[in-house]
Amino acid sequence: MRVKATVMEAAQMDRTLMRISHEIVERNGGTHNLVLIGIRTRGVPLARAIAAKIAEFEGVEIPTGSVDITLYRDDLSQISPNPVVQKTDLPFDLQNQTAVLVDDVLYTGRTVRSALDALTDFGRPLAIQLAVLIDRGHRELPIRADFVGKNVPTSSDEIVEVRLESIDGENRVVLCEMPDSAGEEASEDV
Amino acid sequence: MLENKQPEDDDTQTTGAKEGQGMENDSKDIRVDAEPSAVALKCTDLLGIEYLDVEDINLILDTAEQFKEISQRPIKKVPALRGKTVINIFFEPSTRTRTSFEIAAKRLSADAQSISASTSSLVKGETLVDTALNIEAMYPDLIVMRHSRPGAAHLLARSTTARVINAGDGAHEHPTQALLDALTIRDHKGRFEGLRVAIIGDIAHSRVARSNIHCLNKLGAQVVVAAPPTFLPLDVESLGVEAHHRLEPAIEGADVVMALRIQLERGGKLSFPSQREYFNLFGLTKERLSITAEDSIVMHPGPMNRGVEIASDVADGPTSVILDQVSNGLAVRMATLYLLAGSSKDVETAA
Numbered sequence: 244m245r246v247k248a249t250v251m252e253a254a255q256m257d258r259t260l261m262r263i264s265h266e267i268v269e270r271n272g273g274t275h276n277l278v279l280i281g282i283r284t285r286g287v288p289l290a291r292a293i294a295a296k297i298a299e300f301e302g303v304e305i306p307t308g309s310v311d312i313t314l315y316r317d318d319l320s321q322i323s324p325n326p327v328v329q330k331t332d333l334p335f336d337l338q339n340q341t342a343v344l345v346d347d348v349l350y351t352g353r354t355v356r357s358a359l360d361a362l363t364d365f366g367r368p369l370a371i372q373l374a375v376l377i378d379r380g381h382r383e384l385p386i387r388a389d390f391v392g393k394n395v396p397t398s399s400d401e402i403v404e405v406r407l408e409s410i411d412g413e414n415r416v417v418l419c420e421m422p423d424s425a426g427e428e429a430s431e432d433v
Numbered sequence: 434m435l436e437n438k439q440p441e442d443d444d445t446q447t448t449g450a451k452e453g454q455g456m457e458n459d460s461k462d463i464r465v466d467a468e469p470s471a472v473a474l475k476c477t478d479l480l481g482i483e484y485l486d487v488e489d490i491n492l493i494l495d496t497a498e499q500f501k502e503i504s505q506r507p508i509k510k511v512p513a514l515r516g517k518t519v520i521n522i523f524f525e526p527s528t529r530t531r532t533s534f535e536i537a538a539k540r541l542s543a544d545a546q547s548i549s550a551s552t553s554s555l556v557k558g559e560t561l562v563d564t565a566l567n568i569e570a571m572y573p574d575l576i577v578m579r580h581s582r583p584g585a586a587h588l589l590a591r592s593t594t595a596r597v598i599n600a601g602d603g604a605h606e607h608p609t610q611a612l613l614d615a616l617t618i619r620d621h622k623g624r625f626e627g628l629r630v631a632i633i634g635d636i637a638h639s640r641v642a643r644s645n646i647h648c649l650n651k652l653g654a655q656v657v658v659a660a661p662p663t664f665l666p667l668d669v670e671s672l673g674v675e676a677h678h679r680l681e682p683a684i685e686g687a688d689v690v691m692a693l694r695i696q697l698e699r700g701g702k703l704s705f706p707s708q709r710e711y712f713n714l715f716g717l718t719k720e721r722l723s724i725t726a727e728d729s730i731v732m733h734p735g736p737m738n739r740g741v742e743i744a745s746d747v748a749d750g751p752t753s754v755i756l757d758q759v760s761n762g763l764a765v766r767m768a769t770l771y772l773l774a775g776s777s778k779d780v781e782t783a784a
Contacts, residue, residue: 311499314513314541314771324473325513325775328499364508 253414264296290345308333312357337366347405349375352386481606482647497768514543521547537766611644625652634693659683663704
């Protein structure tokens, strides 16, 4: 995989997350009944980062959970072998809460659809909102984000990669070129 | 088999940004950045622990770990196996295992149908292969079978394209029991390496013992068995266990003590003078268990004969994890159904 461009540097990511955090609190008129839910994998550290920022300026710890959408994918019967299942951890009651789903990249919208289905199995939140660091377009479902870090126009043979300190060792968003044939071994040199 | 794109992740803590970390995306993948992609069991049927390697065992245990949470939800169901048909055929009586498989299938949204021998055409003299062919004609995706003959599941697996899970074949194997026991041990001990696990009772007639011995040996635990000579197979050491004819040397310092049911229906009653004598020599009591390791746990695959292989105060006591085993059974069976349903028997690589 070849990196074509850097979309966001660490400092910019930090400022963007700060803005999203403020927007979430502003939109909801405070932090009352607010919960954050990160979508596995990279939505989880992003949700925690947003929670930490809100704690900084509001002094309130917002309950934060994670959801794994694997079992709700719409292509489970078409792919083989089955994907690895990760932990869903929602340590709070969703009833009458406003849940903000957090993910790194919004693309086709299918992940978000799966996440909405998953949340429905845990209760009936008052509202579900969506926050993403990058919106790269190409929606295949009628889904939009409430809070967007940055809109990045892409072509479908590109990949937006959000790298996070806790998982990838650095904070950076890059635009990559898809290798010629999908499924081929990713090249070593970036 | 399927080329294994082993993602080196345990629960998101992947590192490896430098190498564009494993961008092997399926073209239809709904996520675009790298995900821990699919891993497959190296088998298409679960016939016995003997045929699994440590990687497969750990994959099942790790998947089961995630599935536990589903049973705690207000809505205990996920759509993962929507449209799949699971048929449970039980030629031997079973409540726990059959119910566990049924509930597991239903929690994954599969359609589950159970057939028990007394209500099936087997009593009318149909052969196993004919039964299998008839079920096959109804396009099941998975077949779970318990049978009194060792190897019955293998025979079935050869004659159907559905994935087969052995839910016990005679005195041979009962793989999901060993896996749920392993998950329970891992929950309580956090490891297998260096653990001393004592299995007490009718080893000779026990598929639970055989599967557990294979499983625990592969995972690196030390297995000790103790039973009257009539309950020990000749050359039991060849299974890789330490064997004793008295209880005490086996459970001394043991981290896990597992009592087996005396299987009266499998000729168990011919092997010892009386149930009372068995209890007096091999029954797990509080006093006897005082020589085990400090934080030892007591297990039993059920159904228990209280006062024969285990005293009631032990079965209901603080060291007993018997009901955890049952709950874990559900998670393990969900995991095996999920993982096997994702494999395809007429091998084709990921779409």
